[in-house]
Amino acid sequence: MRTIEREVEDLRQKEAELAAARTRVEEIERMLPEVERELAEVEAEIGRLRGRIEEARGREREIARVIEDVRRLREIEAEVRMKEAQVGALGRRLAELEASFDGERLKEAERRQDELQARLRRLEAEVSSGRERVRQLRRKVEEAEERKRQIERWEREVGLRREVAAALRALQQVLMRVQVDLRQEFLHEVNEIMNNLWADLYPYGDYTGVRLNATEDDYVLQLRERGGNWINVEGFASGGERTVACLALRVALAILLAPKLRWIVFDEPTHNLDERSVQELARVMRERLPAIVRQVLLITHDPNLEAAVSGSLYRFTRDKGTDGPTVCEQVSVEPYAA
Missing domain, CATH: 3.40.50.300 (P-loop containing nucleotide triphosphate hydrolases)
Known part of the structure; x- marks a missing residue:
């Protein structure tokens, strides 16, 4: 029973707490528009502050550039003062030189300068000529090297030709x-x-x-x-x-x-032969030559060689007085009697 009473008491407390919470929520809800308005004002203020911050940063960068320019300007001023000091020293030196100026020495210096320039031009010409000479020498060296290579090729070729010549001489001796x-x-x-x-x-x-x-x-x-x-x-x-x-x-x-000789042609073979020799020649042509060749062709003006014929005999005649044609006739010949 007591437990229930405690639970009821607890419930009453919780209801009281809930009612208080609802009251607080209602108050908060009433306060919320005001809070939102204040929040918007705060955010607007924050935006303005950020703009001012960016503006301040821009000014800061501008101030940094101005400071850098001032520093550089001071360096330039220091350099200008140094150059002015140098100019002053140079002015004093120029005044000293003007005070001690010697025209003859200037002329001598100019003459010396002209001589040096002329010598320089000669040296430049000699250098140019030397370079050309070097190029020529290089070309000659290259030509000499090529000539050397050509001579070496010739020497090798001569060696080969000597060997060939020796072989040819040996072959020539064999052939001889x-x-x-x-x-x-x-x-x-x-x-x-x-x-x-x-x-x-x-x-x-x-x-x-x-x-x-x-x-x-x-x-x-x-x-x-x-x-x-x-x-x-x-x-x-x-x-x-x-x-x-x-x-x-x-x-x-x-x-x-001509091991396979088949015919022989005799054209006027009785030149410088006497009668007996002509008869012997006719006998040889008639009796011996047919055993050597199949056919003997004999062309002659000597009628004594008709005895040499062992086959057909043809006689060609022509009347030169009337410029007549050449006439060919076949002549029958009795067998030659020795």
């Missing part, structure tokens, strides 16, 4: 030896063929053989005498003997140089 061997073999075969033909081409016994002999710078056609001595055809043999020897040489060369 081969040439000598081939020439000897060639002459041996030519002479063998000529001597096989000689007995048939030459009907006399004055010369028993023929050969082509090689000298240092030429070839010589020679005949062998009965005693075995060899004489040169040129200058010793008769015209007919030279003709027979040359014919034997031509036939031998043709046979040797």
Whole structure:
């Protein structure tokens, strides 16, 4: 029971406190417009104070600039006073110089200055010439170096060419030896063929053989005498003997140089031959040459060589008095009787 009474008492107290609080709230609510008005005034005042503060700060910065200008102005004034002192000293020095001025010394100084300027110009010209000389020397050095490199290239090329020349000399020696061997073999075969033909081409016994002999710078056609001595055809043999020897040489060369020789052409082969030699030549052409070649073509004005024909014979005639045409006729020939 007492507990309830206490709780009721507590409730009454709380109600009294609540009523007092409501009264206080009502008073505050009544006071709130006034407080808000005062607050607005305070904020306005704060704004004005802030403006004044900014203005004061601006003035402070302006005052700082003025103070800095004053400081600089004082430094300039001090510098001006120092310069004025220097000017005064220079004025006094100038007065002393004017008092001690010597015209002759000035002229001497000007002359000396002119000499120095002239010398300076000469030195500048010499320097310019020296620089040009240096450039020329550099170009010459570069040219010399290029020349040196060119000489080195030439030396290498000369070395290579010397090696090639040595190889070529060795090859030349080999070729010369081969040439000598081939020439000897060639002459041996030519002479063998000529001597096989000689007995048939030459009907006399004055010369028993023929050969082509090689000298240092030429070839010589020679005949062998009965005693075995060899004489040169040129200058010793008769015209007919030279003709027979040359014919034997031509036939031998043709046979040797053309192993598959099929025909030979003779154009007036009886020059400087006597009648007997012509008959022997006709016999050889008729009896021996067909065994060597398939066809022999003979062109001649000598009717004695008709006996050399073993096949067809054609005779060409022309009446030169009437300037007539050339007439060709085929002639039948009886077999030659030895």
